[in-house]
Amino acid sequence: MNSLLLTGGRVLDPANRFDAIADVLVVDGKIAAVGTGLTAPAGTPAYDARGKVVAPGLIDLHVHLREPGQTAKENIATGTAAAARGGFTSVVCMPNTAPAIDSAGTVALIRERAAREGAVNVFVTGAITKGIAGEELAPIGGLKKAGVVAITDDGHCVQNNDLMRRACEYAKMFGLPLMDHCQDYSLVTDGVMHEGYWNVALGLRGWPAAGEEMIVARNVLLAELTGAHIHCQHLSAAGSVKLLRDAKKRGITISGEACPHHFTLTDAAVAGSEKFWANDGQSLAAAQGPTLPQWPAYDTHFKMNPPLRSAADREAILEGLADGTIEVLCSDHAPHCGYEKEVEFDYAPFGITGLEVELALSLMQLVHPGRLSLTDLVAKYTVNPARLLNLPKGTLSVGADGDVTVFDPELPWVPTAADSASKSKNNPFFGWKLKGRAVATVVGGKIAWQVAA
Numbered sequence: 001m002n003s004l005l006l007t008g009g010r011v012l013d014p015a016n017r018f019d020a021i022a023d024v025l026v027v028d029g030k031i032a033a034v035g036t037g038l039t040a041p042a043g044t045p046a047y048d049a050r051g052k053v054v055a056p057g058l059i060d061l062h063v064h065l066r067e068p069g070q071t072a073k074e075n076i077a078t079g080t081a082a083a084a085r086g087g088f089t090s091v092v093c094m095p096n097t098a099p100a101i102d103s104a105g106t107v108a109l110i111r112e113r114a115a116r117e118g119a120v121n122v123f124v125t126g127a128i129t130k131g132i133a134g135e136e137l138a139p140i141g142g143l144k145k146a147g148v149v150a151i152t153d154d155g156h157c158v159q160n161n162d163l164m165r166r167a168c169e170y171a172k173m174f175g176l177p178l179m180d181h182c183q184d185y186s187l188v189t190d191g192v193m194h195e196g197y198w199n200v201a202l203g204l205r206g207w208p209a210a211g212e213e214m215i216v217a218r219n220v221l222l223a224e225l226t227g228a229h230i231h232c233q234h235l236s237a238a239g240s241v242k243l244l245r246d247a248k249k250r251g252i253t254i255s256g257e258a259c260p261h262h263f264t265l266t267d268a269a270v271a272g273s274e275k276f277w278a279n280d281g282q283s284l285a286a287a288q289g290p291t292l293p294q295w296p297a298y299d300t301h302f303k304m305n306p307p308l309r310s311a312a313d314r315e316a317i318l319e320g321l322a323d324g325t326i327e328v329l330c331s332d333h334a335p336h337c338g339y340e341k342e343v344e345f346d347y348a349p350f351g352i353t354g355l356e357v358e359l360a361l362s363l364m365q366l367v368h369p370g371r372l373s374l375t376d377l378v379a380k381y382t383v384n385p386a387r388l389l390n391l392p393k394g395t396l397s398v399g400a401d402g403d404v405t406v407f408d409p410e411l412p413w414v415p416t417a418a419d420s421a422s423k424s425k426n427n428p429f430f431g432w433k434l435k436g437r438a439v440a441t442v443v444g445g446k447i448a449w450q451v452a453a
């Protein structure tokens, strides 16, 4: 059954500037009508959405599904199950798998497997360079033909500016945006956390903000030179936001995304919960009640790339999201096995899972404090990523795919490792008191997941 009538919710469809109490009817996997007092064909199941927000299916355009080759961490089935639990009907997977997604054959493999095993829609990105090695261009035309929606070397960053320029020229020719993980290797070297007060206090090697800003500046110049669209991934530094803001004012085809861990946490978290709550976490502590979540210093669940930065950087990311400089929210869902993270901070892999908690954290940091309207938040998870990647998604227009997310922006809940659908449990927000959660995820008219009553 690919039909469903969602009744009485607050329907929020930023693409159509629609915000009203209404019903949404999905018939045969497509949106058939949005309005009041809708009647469905006999036998159509109904979902009572009263008191909830009914939005176009959310899209996360930065997800590591780890298939092929790294399926001890995650696979298409578990990663998309986690997406459904987080309210996501579409994910865009990154190509830093083993082998990397740098050939038409690998793209076809993932698309086939995702169609068979995916709980939600999967869109695929291809590598910019062969093997994500940053030396030779991948067959960008062939990747496009195979169906990739963008190219990126995520996890790595093309250091050779001429090679990146050529990539821009090809990508533009094929109508593909480039997504870039902005990291200057010569500045960052083997840094493991933000270069500032805490890395010195903890004796850990620093990853300076300039290491990101340098590549954002490079991308502004190359977007201007070539006319290609460059999308800067997981922005963490205040200087990056400023560069993006200025470039966009000049009409340059550049955009950016931010992840909840960067606009919720700071580098103080690496020094342990006590230091975090006493310093940068004060504004977040009230929501946690009398017992604050606890973790030790050097906890590797706070190691990500780019790293958690200073409170001023966090504020700049929030401002960039509020004023529209950063158009897209995403998780950078990066699963790693427990044994990989259970090592010294220096040796642990970068990254955390995020699909199941990102909507709550975005609501808590952006909507609940009044920085962003609910409509603008939904836009950053729907129409904005859809437009960036030319996805036929992100709206409730009649005739569109029947992907719908129902969420309760006020629902209190506590995420736990036991409840996570991801294969990996590397998430620093387990045990936190969160507010706001998806309650039903509808993919092509079918309920892919709903919260237990």
Ligand SMILES: [Zn+2]
Residues within 6 Å of the ligand: 154, 155, 156, 181, 233, 234, 305, 306
């Ligand atoms: Zn990355």
